[in-house]
Amino acid sequence: MEQLEDNLYLKQYVRNHPDNKMAWYLLGKQYLQLDKTAKANYCFIQAGEIYEAFERKPHPLAESPQEMLEEWNRQQRKKRTIRRAIMGAISLVLLLMVMPSNANQLADLAAAEANAIIDVPIDPTFGVVLTDKGERNPIGSAWEELLSWSKRPSEAAVVKLEEQEGWRKWTGNRKLLMSVEQQSDYVPMEVKMLDGGVCSCKPADASTVKTKFMAWSEQQEVRWTLASAIYQYKRMNEKWPEKLDDLIKPYPNNVLAGDASGMKEMFKPLIAAMKTDQSGTKSPAQQQNEDEAERPQTDSSQRQSKYLQSNSDQLAGGVDETWRKPLEIVVDKSTHRLAVVSGDIIVRSFKVGLGGDKTPEGSFYISEKVKNPNGRDNGQFGSRGMTLSSTLYAIHGTDEPDSLGQDESLGCIRMGKQDVEELFDLVPMGTVVKIKNGTLPSEISESKERFKLNPSQDETNPGKVYHWLG
Secondary structure, three states, rough: HHHHHHHHHHHHHHOOOOOHHHHHHHHHHHHHHOOHHHHHHHHHHHHHHHHHHHHOOOOOOOOOOOOHHHHHHHHHHHHOOOOOOOHHHHHHHHHHHHHHHHHHHHHHHHHHOOOOOOOOEEEEEEEEOOOOOOOOHHHHHHHHHHHHOOOOEEEEEEEEEEEEEEEEEEEEEEEEEEEEEEOOOOOOOOOEEEOOHHHOOOOOOHHHHHHHHHHHHHHHEEEEEEEEHHHHHHHHHOOOOOOHHOOOOOOOOOOOOOOOOOOOHHHHHHHHHHHHHOOOOOOOOHHHHHHHHHHOOOOOOOOOHHHHHOOHHHHHHOHHHHHHHOOEEEEEEEOOEEEEOOEEEEEEEEEEOOHHHHHHOOEEEEEEEEEEOOOOOOOOOOOEEEOOOOOOOOOEEEOOOHHHOOOOOOOOOEOHHHHHHHHHOOOOOOOOOEEOOOOOOOOOOOOOOOOOOOOOOOOOOOOOOOOOOO
């Protein structure tokens, strides 16, 4: 359904902006996904230099006669009033990057095109688009995603994460590919290419964007943890938490191990977005999107309908739904690694000690979280313990650090002290734990900074003697 809505939006857009080559290119990509090759080729021919810039080659039909295409365009121009929009400026700026010889002329044209701005809400925040795994055309795909946001941030960065064995690594090498800045509805976008590998140009200075991205990354880790806690609280209690304190309670109701900077401000907009995600009902924005797809657009009603697919992103402060999915834990017996993942992104990865065949494979969940399970932080089970599905299996610390990376446990998952304490803070009670054999890469980049919450409650359980298998 979402792909169809995207296609309808782009068709409507090129009808109103037949001179916009970037829009033709994106519509062609949509037709390819729908296996409509003939229509895709038509769009790619219309895209001209934009197709060549992104695909790094001319279209094979580019030399075909153009009379029919030109006649079609003439008819479309008679039927519709052409109103130039910001996408024209975007395409010209991108051409500026790949065609340095025409830099001055294209810059002047880009400035002129930017006078007509599409009415899209601008939010004074920093947004991030992560390129998809294995994406061959990261810039084109990033533009599509940027256009899909219901509220556009005043500045956004396109980032490529390091990839290995089908995973993207959050703590690995990160490449800043492009930045887009627009401080208000009435000024043009400023586009900067930050990596020479995606353009035939000299990359712009990325230091300022990098600083903002690092700050955003820290907040995103907090957002992942908070969203996971909200999700698990709802699943376990069959109701939504009313306030942040509902998640931060003493043992045994310690869904979260504490709070973090910005978490309190993040709670209300995030839970509002998650409620919309799970409601299954059409938001006013979604209904408006459908209505506009059914009627011709005029100058007074013209909107980018794709921006209005959902109001849940706007409720979350402009944060895409991708960034509020619950975290999961994956344990790989073959590599002795435990990873915290979000989709195909490895957020953290730790070396663990296992028990070989004594460690069961399957799906579990964290049913209990406890500090100092032996009454102290240096006992048999270390400073933290997390019971798996109310069994005698657990993820816990160890007083035998040499057993990490080995099969010496009696079935439990052993971790180093700093690692288990970081995991305890990062994932809430209820988190799914999947134990497999052969799924995670053996090499991983360690995070320079440990994720840590500020504890405000008693998470010990001195009245119980734990008999995990160890």
